[in-house]
């Protein structure tokens with residue numbers, strides 16, 4: 001019987017846990033955690049993500065600040081705004097929503113963020129610390145996936161895990177965390193667009209984590225019976241039957257793959273809700289440390 005991994009319900013449980021901890025902090029005279037977000041321009045996906053982050057702050061009892069700028073903001077002005085948040089003692093952590101307009105160097109902006117406030121875990125100091133197993137802010141999507149696997153008691157130690165995709169935000173940190181002794185403790189293979197044996201690797205995997213952004217890429221013939229499938233894909237595909245005009249499509253052909261698996265995350269309602277929830281956990285961690 002396939003076990004549907006309910007990220008939405010798990011995220012709701014974790015947000016309630018965070019809220020209880022926040023209220024205890026406030027009751028004992030502490031300050032509410034405060035997350036700030038910088039949003040540049042009007043990208044539909046980014047608008048939705050940031051709106052959901054602000055709503056999650058409310059659910060967790062956090063203070064939140066949204067700073068909006070038009071997409072003609074100069075790189076220097078954005079760097080100045082980052083500097084102001086670095087220096088603002090009321091703000092425990094902040095994020096700069098990506099992607100940024102082409103004329104702005106994203107890496108430069110990420111590296112301008114104080115690593116102690118980098119709750120996205122994108123700064124090289126946090127990426128490096130995470131990679132060698134030191135305490136760090138861990139980027140929210142891979143952290144949320146580990147948390148889902150733990151809360152569903154899915155064994156990972158010694159398992160063969162195939163990760164599809166090598167992005168800085170998901171594939172790379174996921175591979176580090178899944179291989180670490182205090183993380184997944186798994187044998188990890190990372191496949192990408194130039195991996196000729198990708199399908200064969202998948203067929204041998206106990207766990208597949210798909211993060212390549214190609215709708216229904218993982219098909220039933222690539223999945224070993226009993227495998228665990230984690231779908232990170234959130235591609236918007238046009239759908240005239242929806243009010244929004246689109247629907248979210250995962251990287252997995254869910255309908256045909258699900259019957260084969262021991263556990264699988266749906267899209268939406270799987271990894272997505274966990275990602276924002278882990279950003280809240282990181283913000284709480286920042287507040288505790290400041």
Ligand code: GUN
Nearest residue numbers: 095096097098099120140
């Ligand atoms: N764009 C897509 N995902 C993310 C994320 O996790 N953080 C930020 N800052 N931007 C994103």
